[in-house]
Amino acid sequence: MNDLFVHLRRSMVNDQIRSRGITDERVLLAMEEVERHLFVPHDLEREAYHDSPLPIGHGQTISQPYIVAEMTALLRLRPGDSVLEVGTGSGYQAALLAIISGRVISIERIPEVARRAEENLRRAGVEGVRIFVSDGTAGYPEAAPYDAILVTAAAPSVPTPLFSQLADGGRLVAPVGDRNIQHLVRITRQGDEFLQECFEPVRFVPLIGEYGWQE
Ligand code: SAM
Helix, strand or coil, X not given: CHHHHHHHHHHHHHHHHHHHXXXXXXXXXXXXXXXXXXXXXXXXXXXXXXXXXXXXXXXXXXXXXXXXXXXXHHCCCCCCCEEEEECCCCCHHHHHHHHHHCEEEEEECCHHHHHHHHHHHHHHCCCCEEEEECCHHHCCHHHCCEEEEEECCEECCCCHHHHHCEEEEEXXXXXXXXXXXXXXXXEEEECCEEEEEEEEEECCCECECCCCECC
């Protein structure tokens, strides 16, 4: 069974990620390493490497592998970067961030989802992720500034508190738009300036909170 998952993981990286133009070797290696099937409900294990998002309970999802890869690559991570993720979900994205950068704080608003993510990360043997249950639209100022911030739920606009939690030179990536369709946006901080770039259309579950959508 394990051999089957190793094979499926390699195919996922080659056929869905590399072939669509993601060249960041750190991202590709991390995706070959992390056992994505340990981050989905048991009955969906065999679908974990499909080219699609999957339900993880509580109306939430683990994102499509390619979108996870693209968002991670857009962050331009370096080893040692401190990273904030808003929207822990299954913990899969946090696992990749931790393998590449080493230090991740991830915020999840649903306690049961956060608990399951902690369990998933433990089973996958991934260290370096600290998960907190709160409204991630306020960020996590206690550990700021961050070299990279990743929002993995759909925001009406980039939550204001996150700007000041970004280090000089830091990058923030988020899906921004309405509840049906968003675009990936990257903000790069240069001193007091925030450069904004827009990338492809995506569809995420909503970011619910003070600086996001109302429940
Ligand atoms: N990154 C996740 C993964 O690897 O599985 C996928 C995230 S899922 C698409 C979005 C997650 O954001 C959900 O678990 C949802 O509960 C969470 N979320 C939504 N609003 C939030 C908020 N204000 N603060 C923290 N988490 C939030």
